[in-house]
Amino acid sequence: MKTPKSFEEGMERLNGVLAKMQSEETTLADSVKLYAEAAALMEYCRAALEKTSLQIEEIDAKLAQSAPDSGEED
């Protein structure tokens, strides 16, 4: 499977894979291939989200450090 460039691309491809899997015309052999592809895409998307989530946490932590603490006044 070609690795998607982005989360959005991954989701779009997942959508496509799902549609194909749901089609009556898909053979069993093909559906297994699609299943494998879906799992890989899913893995990619989940990892992308985890990475984003981690980045957000990092930024939040940085923000918390430099946050204007509203209490202090001189």
Add this chain to the structure above:
Amino acid sequence: MAEVISVSALNRYVKMRLDADDVLFDLALRGEIANFVQNARSGHCYFTLRDDACSVKAVMFRSDAARLAFRPQEGMRVVVRCRATLYERDGAFQLYVNAMFPDGMGAAQLALEQLKEKLAKEGLFDPEHKKPLPAFPQCIGVVTSKTGAALQDIRNVIGRRWPAAKLLLCPVTVQGFEAAQQVADAIRRLDQRRDVDEIIVARGGGSREDLWVFNAEVIARAAFRCKKPLISAIGHEIDYTILDFVADQRAPTPSAAAELAVPDRAEQKRILLELQQNIRKNMQNRLDLCYNGLEQYNYVLEQHLPDRLLQKNAAALQQLQDSIRAQLREKETDASRQLQHAAVLADSLNPYRVLARGYAMMTTEKGKILSEGALQPEQTVYIRSASRRARCRVEAVEELNENT
């Protein structure tokens, strides 16, 4: 013949006589100004005060002139407070003026209204010329007295609200007729500086006359030409000066002007915090949305969609297999039933069973059944019964006639 005296003695004598006069010592005098000049170096003012018939020389020293709220002009009718005496050196009779007022505030007010009307007609007060104040100024030009309370007030407010802003003071005298030109020049100078973001023109209170200078046309024109946003803060609440009309914003006091000029740090902190929280929430929502979207796919996938296809196929396969097996079994049963039938039938046809019932058959020596047509006299045949056989010799062959 009288005593001969010197010019100096005469002048001294006359001056003494004049100074001894209480009326001349403190006069209020009405007249029209003529030949007004101010000595550039000393700052003293010299002019003539006259009426229809007479005139008198007058001087106003710098310290007194500094308190003038208007610029004396040729032909202006004024009332002066003065002492009349002799200038000894020149033997000149002259007035020492310590205060000067326009003759009747009514006339001054009229002039003001006329000026206001003129400037309004020219569009100096038009709202479309009003410039918005910068949201976050870095440098604020201040036109005010170096020593006045106005500067201190502005400093305090900006120090508290927005300490990041730099103040650039262009000091001016805010009273006296020189003030107008100085203020106008100060506005122009600050306007030319690239680092100045906005300008405050301030005067910390005073009488109506004290503030009169801010009605000057030069200030109004300088303020109008000024490309930077300008806030007027001439310390009085009720009356508006012409500068107030031209300024982009008018503040009742220097402190109020400073508040207009800069944002409030605490408020900005709060806004920033709110913004930050909104952004965070937004980011989190977005992420959650993505997770949900993915979770849906995951759900469908976990429903074992291909598995179901597999199961469906497997079931079909099983069914097929079952039916094949069933058919096979049926065929097998059929065959075995037929076999049994055949066996029974075969058994029933067994000739040996007939022999057992007491019949015998005729064979050759080798056990082959002999047909009756083959019988010959003198022939050796074998008679076979169930468990024995007998060798026999045919004596004769006779034809049987059953019908007989």
